[in-house]
Amino acid sequence: xxxxxxxxxHQVTQMGQEVILRCVPISNHLYFxxxxxxLGQKVEFLVSFYxxxxxxxxxxxxxxxxxxxxxxxxxxxxxxxxxxEDSAMYFCASSAGTGPSGANVLxxxxxxxxxxx
Amino acid sequence: GNxxxxxxxxxxxxxxxxxxxxxxxxxxxxxxxxxYVQYPGEGLQLLLKATKADDKGSNKGFEAxxxxxxxxxxxxxxxxxxSDSAVxxxxxxxxxxxxxLTFGSGxxxxxxx
Numbered sequence: 226x227x228x229x230x231x232x233x234x235h236q237v238t239q240m241g242q243e244v245i246l247r248c249v250p251i252s253n254h255l256y257f258x259x260x261x262x263x264l265g266q267k268v269e270f271l272v273s274f275y276x277x278x279x280x281x282x283x284x285x286x287x288x289x290x291x292x293x294x295x296x297x298x299x300x301x302x303x304x305x306x307x308x309x310e311d312s313a314m315y316f317c318a319s320s321a322g323t324g325p326s327g328a329n330v331l332x333x334x335x336x337x338x339x340x341x342x
Numbered sequence: 343g344n345x346x347x348x349x350x351x352x353x354x355x356x357x358x359x360x361x362x363x364x365x366x367x368x369x370x371x372x373x374x375x376x377x378y379v380q381y382p383g384e385g386l387q388l389l390l391k392a393t394k395a396d397d398k399g400s401n402k403g404f405e406a407x408x409x410x411x412x413x414x415x416x417x418x419x420x421x422x423x424x425s426d427s428a429v430x431x432x433x434x435x436x437x438x439x440x441x442x443l444t445f446g447s448g449x450x451x452x453x454x455x
Contacts, residue, residue, distance in 0.1 A: 333386035335383065
């Protein structure tokens, strides 16, 4: 079964450093997403990406964050200057679009745990 | 805005016990509702979904019915197994055209043999 793969599974970084989290979505999917979950809290939407541009973003997704699809297969999340509060599990997801029932079914990766010291 | 509230965990049950995980939501219009499951070390997997009122989603013995009158989508299973131990997330997608899902905080289920 097709899957979304994320790397690294765990990254430890110093505050102020740049971090890039990588994702390989399912190959025929058109919509890509990043979510995050701070330990013990809700899974929060960060950003969605379609047709090589951001289609939606939340208030969490400020100027410290950026996304790109550099080569048609990878989908990356960059945090320019990490803060302690960026420590979280980051989930990538992709979807084909609107399914036959009208619901948008997302396939998620296993997550990348980011620890900022 | 949209929101999802789940019962807090962990929920600890013995094998073959009946499971209910409560989920209520706040949204305008007619959202689509989902349950996702996360097994240890894995990503979020879609467990079941319902797209309109009174729909019942079901998969792997789990069921949830979309109740618009009570704005609920409680997850149930008649007889849990140790292999059902995981974190369960309730989520909704609004009907405004936005594709982003709104998740609950997740409920950890531990099933003991």
